[in-house]
Amino acid sequence: MLVFPNAKLNLGLYVTAQRPDGFRNLESVFVPLPWCDALEVLPAAENALTLTGIPIPGAAATNLCWRAYELLKTDFDLPPVHMHLHKVVPIGAGLGGGSADAAFALRALNELFSLGLRDPQLQQYARRLGSDCAFFIENKPVFAYEKGDVFEPLALDLTGVACKVVYPNLHISTAEAYARVALRTPRHELRLSVAQPMATWHTTVTNDFEDALTPHYPVLAEIKQALYAAGATYASLSGSGSAVYGLFPGLAAPPALGVGHDYLVWDGLL
């Protein structure tokens, strides 16, 4: 079975409180971004995980696809599998790429071996693999809260909006980003803010990680400024960075941008 785990964008992100489990509560809007890895899962004579594309730090056993398999194996009598992951989405980007791989692995294994798990059960497994993972089970726009793994549906349709995502070749670890961010009460109600015209979002749909990270990584502000200069209606850091995206509603494709030659850029329609 071949699946294409897509990335996500955060529209606004408020980090609101410290939790007793060491994590932070947050409020954010998640939308799918069609920048995809490719993951193949096949029954095999013996277990194997092979990797191509962008190198992933860490041993194969720690790969989130493999951890998804091991997690389901604690509850189901799964046969051996060969997984092949072709990694395209940059890592440490705030795009949830690793989380998507894990969630799509759960979904693929569920289907391939007819495990009969429904979305709420798959989300429960996904939560154990990472805070971002559960979003990718239903993979549609939501308002997310608590650890970013509890959702309310959202009537937000950005389908067809031109989008540019810029990854400045800078790996920002999620844990490092959370360690730098100051906790604040939300200044706006994101569910209402994203229902307003996109031209108003720059003041209401904000990401707390921008204030925390920009002093250390000025390139993040430079990219955001370049996206606005190129005509973006809205631009922001995604998640805990380092990817910065711009939205260009009304355009058939995002305009060219003069940014670093070694940056990874995704252009497309949401």
Ligand SMILES: C[C@](O)(CO)[C@H](O)COP(=O)(O)OP(=O)(O)OC[C@H]1O[C@@H](n2ccc(N)nc2=O)[C@H](O)[C@@H]1O
């Ligand atoms: C920044 C976001 O991408 C926004 O969507 C997510 O909150 C990150 O989710 P993730 O990469 O799945 O993160 P996890 O693998 O669950 O956690 C990595 C580390 O980030 C911190 N972390 C993560 C999520 C959260 N709600 N509070 C936290 O404090 C913790 O230090 C944790 O050890």
Ligand SMILES: Nc1ncnc2c1ncn2[C@@H]1O[C@H](COP(=O)(O)OP(=O)(O)OP(=O)(O)O)[C@@H](O)[C@H]1O
């Ligand atoms: N399939 C995978 N893809 C990417 N990273 C993986 C994968 N499996 C395990 N990892 C580990 O997870 C780390 C990346 O997690 P990190 O949270 O920094 O970034 P991310 O998954 O790109 O997105 P986000 O910042 O939104 O969570 C890597 O350093 C790597 O060790």
